[in-house]
Amino acid sequence: MASPRDPGTPPSPLRLDHLQRLEAESIHIMREVAAEFERPVMLYSIGKDSSVMLRLAQKAFHPAPLPFPLLHIDTSYKFREMIEFRDRMAASVGARLIVHTNREALADGTEPFAVGTQRCCGLLKTKALLDALREGGFDAAFGGARRDEERSRAKERVFSLRDAHGQWDPKRQRPELWNLLNSRLNPGESIRVFPLSNWTEIDIWQYIHAENIPVVPMYFARDREAIVRGDSIMIREQSFVPLLPGERPQIVKCRMRSLGCSPCTGAIRSDADTVPKIIEELVAVRQSERQLRVIDHDQDGSMEIKKREGYF
Amino acid sequence: MAPGGGLDPSSSGLLRICTAGSVDDGKSTLIGRLLHDSQAIYEDQIRSVEAASKSRTAGPIDFSLFTDGLKAEREQGITIDVAYRYFATARRKFILADTPGHEQYTRNMATGASTAELAILLVDARHGVREQSRRHARIARLLGITHFVVAINKMDLVDFDRAVFDGIAAEFARILDGASAVTIPMSALMGDNVITRSQRTPWYEGVSLLEHLEAVDVDTDVTGKAFRFPVQMVLRPHHEFRGFAGQIQSGVIRAGDQVTVWPGGRSTAVSRIVSWEGDLPSAFAPMSVTLVLEDEIDISRGDMLVAGPVQVGQRFTADIVWMDERPLESTRVYLLKHTSRIVTAEVDRRLELNEIGPAAVRTSRPLIFDAYRENRATGSFVLIDPATNFTAGAGMIGAFEAEAAAAGHEGAAERLARLARRAGSDREAVDAVRVALEEILGK
Numbered sequence: 045m046a047s048p049r050d051p052g053t054p055p056s057p058l059r060l061d062h063l064q065r066l067e068a069e070s071i072h073i074m075r076e077v078a079a080e081f082e083r084p085v086m087l088y089s090i091g092k093d094s095s096v097m098l099r100l101a102q103k104a105f106h107p108a109p110l111p112f113p114l115l116h117i118d119t120s121y122k123f124r125e126m127i128e129f130r131d132r133m134a135a136s137v138g139a140r141l142i143v144h145t146n147r148e149a150l151a152d153g154t155e156p157f158a159v160g161t162q163r164c165c166g167l168l169k170t171k172a173l174l175d176a177l178r179e180g181g182f183d184a185a186f187g188g189a190r191r192d193e194e195r196s197r198a199k200e201r202v203f204s205l206r207d208a209h210g211q212w213d214p215k216r217q218r219p220e221l222w223n224l225l226n227s228r229l230n231p232g233e234s235i236r237v238f239p240l241s242n243w244t245e246i247d248i249w250q251y252i253h254a255e256n257i258p259v260v261p262m263y264f265a266r267d268r269e270a271i272v273r274g275d276s277i278m279i280r281e282q283s284f285v286p287l288l289p290g291e292r293p294q295i296v297k298c299r300m301r302s303l304g305c306s307p308c309t310g311a312i313r314s315d316a317d318t319v320p321k322i323i324e325e326l327v328a329v330r331q332s333e334r335q336l337r338v339i340d341h342d343q344d345g346s347m348e349i350k351k352r353e354g355y356f
Numbered sequence: 357m358a359p360g361g362g363l364d365p366s367s368s369g370l371l372r373i374c375t376a377g378s379v380d381d382g383k384s385t386l387i388g389r390l391l392h393d394s395q396a397i398y399e400d401q402i403r404s405v406e407a408a409s410k411s412r413t414a415g416p417i418d419f420s421l422f423t424d425g426l427k428a429e430r431e432q433g434i435t436i437d438v439a440y441r442y443f444a445t446a447r448r449k450f451i452l453a454d455t456p457g458h459e460q461y462t463r464n465m466a467t468g469a470s471t472a473e474l475a476i477l478l479v480d481a482r483h484g485v486r487e488q489s490r491r492h493a494r495i496a497r498l499l500g501i502t503h504f505v506v507a508i509n510k511m512d513l514v515d516f517d518r519a520v521f522d523g524i525a526a527e528f529a530r531i532l533d534g535a536s537a538v539t540i541p542m543s544a545l546m547g548d549n550v551i552t553r554s555q556r557t558p559w560y561e562g563v564s565l566l567e568h569l570e571a572v573d574v575d576t577d578v579t580g581k582a583f584r585f586p587v588q589m590v591l592r593p594h595h596e597f598r599g600f601a602g603q604i605q606s607g608v609i610r611a612g613d614q615v616t617v618w619p620g621g622r623s624t625a626v627s628r629i630v631s632w633e634g635d636l637p638s639a640f641a642p643m644s645v646t647l648v649l650e651d652e653i654d655i656s657r658g659d660m661l662v663a664g665p666v667q668v669g670q671r672f673t674a675d676i677v678w679m680d681e682r683p684l685e686s687t688r689v690y691l692l693k694h695t696s697r698i699v700t701a702e703v704d705r706r707l708e709l710n711e712i713g714p715a716a717v718r719t720s721r722p723l724i725f726d727a728y729r730e731n732r733a734t735g736s737f738v739l740i741d742p743a744t745n746f747t748a749g750a751g752m753i754g755a756f757e758a759e760a761a762a763a764g765h766e767g768a769a770e771r772l773a774r775l776a777r778r779a780g781s782d783r784e785a786v787d788a789v790r791v792a793l794e795e796i797l798g799k
Contacts, residue, residue: 076588076696218746222733
């Protein structure tokens with residue numbers, strides 16, 4: 045049997061580093077979708093992954109404008125800074141932005157403390173998303189999910205087939221070989237496309253750094269007014285979030301590792317106020333990013349169940 | 357293109373791996389150990405797994421609970437589908453396709469191996485080489501993998517006996533003859549020779565698994581091969597710009613280089629290589645770029661810009677992996693996706709689910725291709741069942757059938773008649789003719 049080759053051989057100058065390889069792969073996926081689907085849309089959730097996805101889309105179709113609109117599912121409970129950032133980005137990229145909110149559910153008083161997190165997500169995210177996709181007649185929707193985020197996502201294809209109700213069936217997935225993506229849909233079916241499937245959280249930050257991509261300022265540490273309750277740090281923006289007796293806001297140096305709805309997304313104590321410091325912190329940290337997302341932990345196999353119901 | 361990714365400058369970039377093993381060879385344990393010990397698994401995930409491990413028995417932490425992503429898998433203690441794992445050391449990033457060893461393993465293994473540069477074959481030291489190990493090795497080689505690690509696991513259960521190891525290693529050397537392979541004695545559960553070299557195998561002079569993965573040079577550089585650029589889409593933002601967007605599948609291109617546009621066969625020169633960062637003097641595989649050409653030539657998605665000789669034809673032989681419950685039938689018409697081109701195709705043989713075999717393929721329109729062993733990207737295709745739209749088969753092109761091609765062009769009416777004649781039932785005949793007709797009518 046042959047022995048392994050001497051690793052001391054210098055790499056060829058015609059070699060892409062791992063971020064460049066990921067970039068080229070993501071652009072390939074986006075172009076396949078733009079070429080093969082009638083009405084694609086890009087889910088824009090304002091976070092760091094969306095920021096990277098948006099930049100990759102700009103690169104994929106340059107010098108042409110984005111061949112699809114952006115869609116934001118607004119629960120109305122996102123952090124204020126996120127909404128300001130969203131509007132600024134859409135304007136600077138020159139993309140058409142569709143904002144969809146389940147107004148009916150909000151009028152009925154839907155919020156996590158009144159109806160529970162599962163039902164709140166189901167109405168304000170999943171139902172809102174499915175309604176928006178149906179109203180727009182979209183047959184393909186890009187999402188910024190990564191396989192390293194959560195264990196059911198590790199099993200998902202780049203082209204994730206959904207039935208007429210937007211639901212995912214993990215046992216009915218199509219094999220995906222090489223870079224050959226199957227765009228054929230049966231009537232009523234649609235796909236969710238994950239161009240960042242092979243990126244990890246650190247890749248995302250390294251790329252943001254290398255490309256100087258704008259992100260929501262909440263990712264950077266600074267002194268913020270927060271409620272500290274045990275291990276969790278909450279930035280309280282909604283008046284329905286109850287305060288326990290004696291609780292009052294205090295100044296904490298913190299940042300968001302993952303952005304979601306303010307009542308359900310905690311901050312972490314941190315001094316990382318630049319991208320390189322965030323990368324340094326990530327290398328050291330031993331907690332996964334979604335730990336601070338209450339909604340992932342509300343039942344066993346939580347994300348898998350949400351995905352089966354039509355969530356990203 | 358983003359400059360350097362912040363890794364150690366001496367890093368060897370990205371390595372794509374797939375794993376294969378029979379049931380209970382300890383594959384999930386090995387992967388869990390790699391992820392855990394290279395710190396890709398975070399503390400909160402460990403805590404949730406520790407709680408779940410208490411009811412199962414695989415040592416202090418049941419590592420397979422990290423990797424089995426679906427509820428049904430955790431409940432039944434099996435792995436259903438290909439999963440992708442990501443971990444990194446200071447020297448390299450790894451993408452690992454974790455494929456289950458039993459149910460549907462041919463299909464899953466082919467999927468994992470299709471993008472892998474190296475395969476880890478896992479065997480249980482107590483059982484030695486079994487039929488399934490041979491099949492795994494065969495599938496991986498068929499999919500073009502030339503680098504292997506044979507992980508002889510559960511060495512703790514044979515008292516780290518060198519004779520056991522040597523016997524299995526010798527047998528694998530025969531199976532993997534011609535490939536580059538290293539064999540490592542291991543206990544994934546106890547951690548021997550996974551991350552660090554074990555004290556319990558003093559007779560083993562090689563490196564640990566992770567040390568090998570960090571250092572191995574898989575030499576998959578395709579920039580030395582001829583230029584291949586399948587056109588994904590035409591970008592026309594305004595009248596002055598017409599660019600062809602795609603990913604370079606092999607080779608290098610410089611502004612001014614001559615290319616031939618297939619299937620038309622016309623030659624022209626590349627005038628600009630356009631990227632978001634500005635025009636580039638040159639570009640190479642696997643970069644995604646946009647090319648502007650000197651001459652106005654009618655080019656659309658599915659065409660290919662090529663330098664050097666390439667095969668252009670409608671008949672070729674291929675090894676096919678069948679992945680659908682419904683068998684491959686010579687009487688049916690399939691959709692074939694090759695690079696960015698979709699055509700209809702017929703295959704001259706029957707294959708059942710998880711069968712692999714050589715076949716002759718005939719397509720309705722020409723493909724621009726290379727043999728798979730020369731070029732993975734331009735030598736591979738998938739077959740889609742038009743009735744269900746399922747990705748039913750995967751193919752690796754062997755040779756161009758020059759003899760058959762010389763037999764002449766078949767007219768549309770002859771083709772429809774032949775399809776109808778060969779069908780097993782009226783329903784199949786109607787199906788086959790409908791699919792072929794839709795394509796002829798450009799639907």
